[in-house]
Amino acid sequence: MFESGFKNVNINLTSANSRRTFSCGDIVTGTLSFDLTKETKITSITMALSGNVDVHWSSGSGGKKRHRRHFSAKINLFLLKSGLLLENSLGGGPTKLPPGTHVYPFTCHIPHGDFPSTFHGVHGKIQYLLTVSIDRPWHFAKSFETELNFLERINNKPELWAPLSGSNSMYVCCLCWASGPVELTATLERKAFMRGEIVKVICEINNASSRTVTPKARLKERQTYYTHGRHNRNSGTRNLVTQNGEAIKANSSDVHKELLLTIPTNTHLTISNCPILEVDYMIEVVVDVRGSSEVIVRCPIIIYDYNIYNQIPQQP
Template sequence: MFGETIKNFNINFNARDVRNVYSSGDLMTGQISFELTKESVINCITLTLKGKANVAWSTGGPRNRRRRSAKVEYFNFKNVIMMNGDASIQSKIPPGTHVYPFTCQIPHGDFPSSFMAYHGQIVYTLVVAFDRPWHLTKAYETELNFANHTILTYELMSPLSGSNGMALCCLWCASGPISMNVRLERKAFLPGEHVKILCEFSNASSRTATTKARLLQKQVFYTHNRVCKMIVRQHLASQAGDRVGPHSSDVHSELTLAVPSNVPFTISNCAILEVSYLIEVRLSVKCFSDLRVLCPIVICNLPQDY
């Protein structure tokens, strides 16, 4: 059997950096290694680099359920790692451990970052296939950690701010206004980074208000031409803040919100899938609607020396 002949297959990449993230145009190098348990003939070993996106979900009830789906292929090309010089001779490879280097370049293009969710995914894979006479082709697949190129624009690295206010009214009684100003040091952040949120409150009412910050994710999945879509919202992290007492002004507070280390990057360049993030700061007063400030942020692959 094929599985008994080839064992301990492994792909070793020459790491680019501590994150080991690839982007369009990057040169990928490494070695494949495997063990042959007996003398064998291998016609060729190929390496295929693939990039694709797909989404799928269902709508309607049990009697009129409809499946929605879409696919996009970004690239699919093949390189040869090893070729038997003369197939008619079918020279045999001896048993033991064998190592073959490989080099391939990711195509240039505006490709979206890797993403994986229940209703959709963007996947970049490296497939190594063995072609042997009188055997089915055996393939080994490895996923790549791919990130869209991040250009540090003025907008991404500039402070981000927002404000909101309201007056509390209860039947015939009116209370003083409540206002909130929120400021972030910039718009772009890395997974695993801590976001510093600077808040300024004014509470002219007779009630105590409480603060809270949340990181929200929005996933949107589309069919082709965006005829149909499905939206998934997730609450990723939260942090409680200080209480703002009644009849107080110029109250300053600082919250620190941790971005989970495993969150995917923001995706805005895929025709069938989008991922976006918001930091929501709430000021809550009992029996009244919350006062909210929304700050849209970008999670991206920032350079290490930003």
């Protein structure tokens, strides 16, 4: 067994920030450490840093496998390899390591590129892995891995920080006659928000109908998975948080309401730069008309990370 003679195998990463996150262009440093209880021959110790996307889902009816179709796709974003300990080319054989603690420092550079953030979803994942493989004579190589929390650097586009607004209206029918319209204008202070941030939704409502209406706002997440070429897809939407406002009486005009939505701290980041996996968000502002349909204004937003935003130069 590989474990014979080996104890306490650890990969320890160091990060430039307290949250232990990484982004493109960052230098990853750390150590591989392990204890040996006896003299051991090592052929090589190699390290690989990789970024990978993997999606998979199935569809169809019935419990039997032949009634279901399976879909999957994979992408390798990058793969970097290096050696921490290589076979002694001069001596022509493996390296003999004595009993005790052995520590091997390593340094690698995450390449520059438009890479999506780390993600673990229902039907897929985006992973950045540092894998160390230890190879011994007459043994299968044993691999140990640790995952990097990778965050995409967002582009500092002016439209992300500009106010976002939309309007909609609906006439309410009551038996054989129609009352006045219900009009909604919803405004957000900007399009980009951080996890844990409170979003202020400003609602301007004209209720010329004969019914009571109630404003509400909800944050919705959509995860979409694709096969290569996007010939097949699987998409699902869920409500993350909802905030209800106070009811507005019939025949009320120029009503100003503010609804506060807190983005959950465990929300995924927006992913829009991956060909087989997307995560997007929308704040749906609704005026619920008693006994009738809803008036809806949809505002697409993005969710980003605080540390990454701080590294982006601000517009003058």
